[in-house]
Amino acid sequence: MQSSLSLSFSPGSSSAAPAPRSRVPPDFLHIAAPQTLASLRFYGIRREVLGFSSLRRFGCHFSRRVHVVSHERPPRRLSASASDNGSASKSFDYDLVIIGAGVGGHGAALHAVEKGLKTAIIEGDVVGGTCVNRGCVPSKALLAVSGRMRELQNDHHLKALGLQVDAAGYDRKGVADHANNLATKIRNNLTNSMKSLGVDILTGVGTILGPQKVKYGKDNVVTARDIIVATGSVPFVPKGIQVDGKLSALKASILIHKIEVSIILLLETIIHRDYFTKYLFFSPLNGFFHYFITCLCLEKPTGKTVITSDHALKLEFIPDWIAIVGSGYIGLEFSDVYTALGSEVTFVEALDQLMPGFDPEISKLAQRVLINPRNIDYHTGVFASKITPAKDGKPVTIELIDAKTKEPKDTLEVDAALIATGRAPFTQGLGLENINVVTQHGFIPVDECMRVVDANGNLVPHLYCIGDANGKMMLAHAASAQGISVVEQVTGNDHVLNHLSIPAACFTHPEISMVGLTEPQAREKAQKEGFEVRIAKTSFKANTKALAENEGEGLAKLIYRPDNGEILGVHILGLHAADLIHEASNAIALGTRIQDIKYAVHAHPTLSEVIDELFKSAKVHSEVSSPASEPVAV
Numbered sequence: 001m002q003s004s005l006s007l008s009f010s011p012g013s014s015s016a017a018p019a020p021r022s023r024v025p026p027d028f029l030h031i032a033a034p035q036t037l038a039s040l041r042f043y044g045i046r047r048e049v050l051g052f053s054s055l056r057r058f059g060c061h062f063s064r065r066v067h068v069v070s071h072e073r074p075p076r077r078l079s080a081s082a083s084d085n086g087s088a089s090k091s092f093d094y095d096l097v098i099i100g101a102g103v104g105g106h107g108a109a110l111h112a113v114e115k116g117l118k119t120a121i122i123e124g125d126v127v128g129g130t131c132v133n134r135g136c137v138p139s140k141a142l143l144a145v146s147g148r149m150r151e152l153q154n155d156h157h158l159k160a161l162g163l164q165v166d167a168a169g170y171d172r173k174g175v176a177d178h179a180n181n182l183a184t185k186i187r188n189n190l191t192n193s194m195k196s197l198g199v200d201i202l203t204g205v206g207t208i209l210g211p212q213k214v215k216y217g218k219d220n221v222v223t224a225r226d227i228i229v230a231t232g233s234v235p236f237v238p239k240g241i242q243v244d245g246k247l248s249a250l251k252a253s254i255l256i257h258k259i260e261v262s263i264i265l266l267l268e269t270i271i272h273r274d275y276f277t278k279y280l281f282f283s284p285l286n287g288f289f290h291y292f293i294t295c296l297c298l299e300k301p302t303g304k305t306v307i308t309s310d311h312a313l314k315l316e317f318i319p320d321w322i323a324i325v326g327s328g329y330i331g332l333e334f335s336d337v338y339t340a341l342g343s344e345v346t347f348v349e350a351l352d353q354l355m356p357g358f359d360p361e362i363s364k365l366a367q368r369v370l371i372n373p374r375n376i377d378y379h380t381g382v383f384a385s386k387i388t389p390a391k392d393g394k395p396v397t398i399e400l401i402d403a404k405t406k407e408p409k410d411t412l413e414v415d416a417a418l419i420a421t422g423r424a425p426f427t428q429g430l431g432l433e434n435i436n437v438v439t440q441h442g443f444i445p446v447d448e449c450m451r452v453v454d455a456n457g458n459l460v461p462h463l464y465c466i467g468d469a470n471g472k473m474m475l476a477h478a479a480s481a482q483g484i485s486v487v488e489q490v491t492g493n494d495h496v497l498n499h500l501s502i503p504a505a506c507f508t509h510p511e512i513s514m515v516g517l518t519e520p521q522a523r524e525k526a527q528k529e530g531f532e533v534r535i536a537k538t539s540f541k542a543n544t545k546a547l548a549e550n551e552g553e554g555l556a557k558l559i560y561r562p563d564n565g566e567i568l569g570v571h572i573l574g575l576h577a578a579d580l581i582h583e584a585s586n587a588i589a590l591g592t593r594i595q596d597i598k599y600a601v602h603a604h605p606t607l608s609e610v611i612d613e614l615f616k617s618a619k620v621h622s623e624v625s626s627p628a629s630e631p632v633a634v
């Protein structure tokens, strides 16, 4: 049981019914000036500072109310086959409210409706989040182009197939439009899929006001039996690096709100009058004031030279020489795009080898296939400690320091720099302080069931966090799978997602994919737990389909336990590796052992035979039983 002082306000905020959807375009809504106490609280402004006259003007009054919060699990609901939004239990507006309509939120919403939950999703920017608008979708459109360009420019490859092609070329704007149009199409698909199922899409920044209560937009409050936070992430830019791109719309809106409210409160405090609230917020001057602050916050989108993936995906220009800081997924995929479109790339990587997150053997092979033959050089073991954008005819300068000694190492001068040094969880304005949750390195702490853990180590009742914001696995399908897992739990099914069965892929040419442990991770686990680890490998060079495509470069690697046939990890570099990994990831998810899967039959000639060969070449101890050796009923 827990009691708290709460603030209620009227009009405009009804906890009985959600506010009608705004007709203001989502892009602009969140930049509107705040006019309610609730939104002021959102910025940490206390009621004592505001004074009661201000509060009344905001349409608020105080009441002492005790929330009774049960720490028990909610009564289990029966799954409903209804394909429309159900009706919430009497005491809440919704069964489930999701904050953030990225892929995680979308996956959760669709599954929730399928389960008969009355569901709403709150979005502060545009539906689709990072993946659809600034991530997977536009980047894969660019990579589709780079793959074709690469093939068309490879005389040796074309000759081997007996093809003749005149010089390949591209239209930058056409390529950029392809990425942008695809993002728009997928965003519309996502929106329509939610609308058609009856998910309420509520527009505005969502803030948790307290247990089971969320504010969104200006002053709308909804209650829900369960809340899922799915607020995602933004590019992480290390200290010392000056990005000259625009702020993201969501970040900008929050910053603009904060600046406006701070200026007004400062002016009111100085002169002890409320003119400013009256004249700036509730008069035509508001528009000018807001425009002025917005111009201060948002830089012009032209002439950017130090960028993150948010900007790079727009393909506003193709630099002759670009430094890519960070050689993880984003760095590697963009190196594929830029080199195919004619840029020279220099990697700057803090760790001692490129692509440090991959299995070391795959990183080595990737270096041989994806880096060395291309127009790419690299500096490893160095930090980009300071990056200054190009200005007045001067190039972008990058100061490099030794990652260990921190001694200056080198200075690079390039046309542009892409900062691909990871992503930071986005939790600003979420109101975590209202529920005593403290982030860890920015991430929202959760247990294995995505239940949010508060500052005292207790579970926050009815609150879950999925996707990039919890940092378990920053992948689109992981976010969605976590959302589905949470919905399973709130509808009464115990479900724990096995993150070791979630595959990942890097969509270079050729692709890289993986699931489970890397070899060093497996060996460490084996040493701790006392079992043997073995490795099996197969090459694409022996695969008919790969050779027919003249794409024999590639390797598949299996890490397994010979004592019981457990698959610990699979890593693939080669043609369509991203599609091939699912046989292994499904096997891990279902607990299928090598001695079971090695008898499965694969069509010939297909790339899947690479994986078939991989499982067949594993040596599981002979005494381990296999279903194939048992009699089968026909």
Ligand SMILES: Cc1cc2nc3c(=O)[nH]c(=O)nc-3n(C[C@H](O)[C@H](O)[C@H](O)COP(=O)(O)OP(=O)(O)OC[C@H]3O[C@@H](n4cnc5c(N)ncnc54)[C@H](O)[C@@H]3O)c2cc1C
Residues within 6 Å of the ligand: 099, 100, 101, 102, 103, 104, 105, 122, 123, 124, 125, 126, 127, 128, 129, 130, 131, 132, 134, 135, 136, 137, 139, 204, 205, 206, 207, 230, 231, 232, 233, 250, 309, 330, 426, 428, 429, 430, 466, 467, 468, 469, 473, 474, 475, 476, 477, 478, 479, 507
């Ligand atoms: C360049 C790039 C390429 C990528 N490629 C791939 C890929 O190929 N495959 C893959 O699996 N992953 C890829 N990713 C990662 C993938 O995009 C993320 O893992 C995924 O988008 C995370 O989903 P999410 O739902 O957790 O968050 P997001 O997609 O970031 O969505 C969060 C949403 O919440 C909204 N929001 C935030 N705060 C609030 C608030 N307070 N109120 C209301 N709304 C709020 C945001 O506006 C956003 O719409 C890529 C990422 C990048 C940057």
Ligand SMILES: NC(=O)c1ccc[n+]([C@@H]2O[C@H](COP(=O)([O-])OP(=O)(O)OC[C@H]3O[C@@H](n4cnc5c(N)ncnc54)[C@H](O)[C@@H]3O)[C@@H](O)[C@H]2O)c1
Residues within 6 Å of the ligand: 238, 325, 326, 327, 328, 329, 330, 331, 333, 348, 349, 350, 351, 355, 356, 357, 382, 383, 384, 385, 420, 421, 422, 423, 473, 474, 475, 504, 505, 506, 507
């Ligand atoms: N195909 C995909 O699934 C895909 C594609 C793109 C992004 N993503 C997701 O997006 C997330 C972010 O990707 P990312 O590539 O930015 O991060 P990442 O964590 O994959 O790689 C970041 C790299 O930057 C290096 N680094 C960090 N700070 C540095 C500095 N100051 N100087 C030099 N090097 C530095 C790190 O050592 C690391 O190698 C990933 O977690 C990934 O899951 C996935």
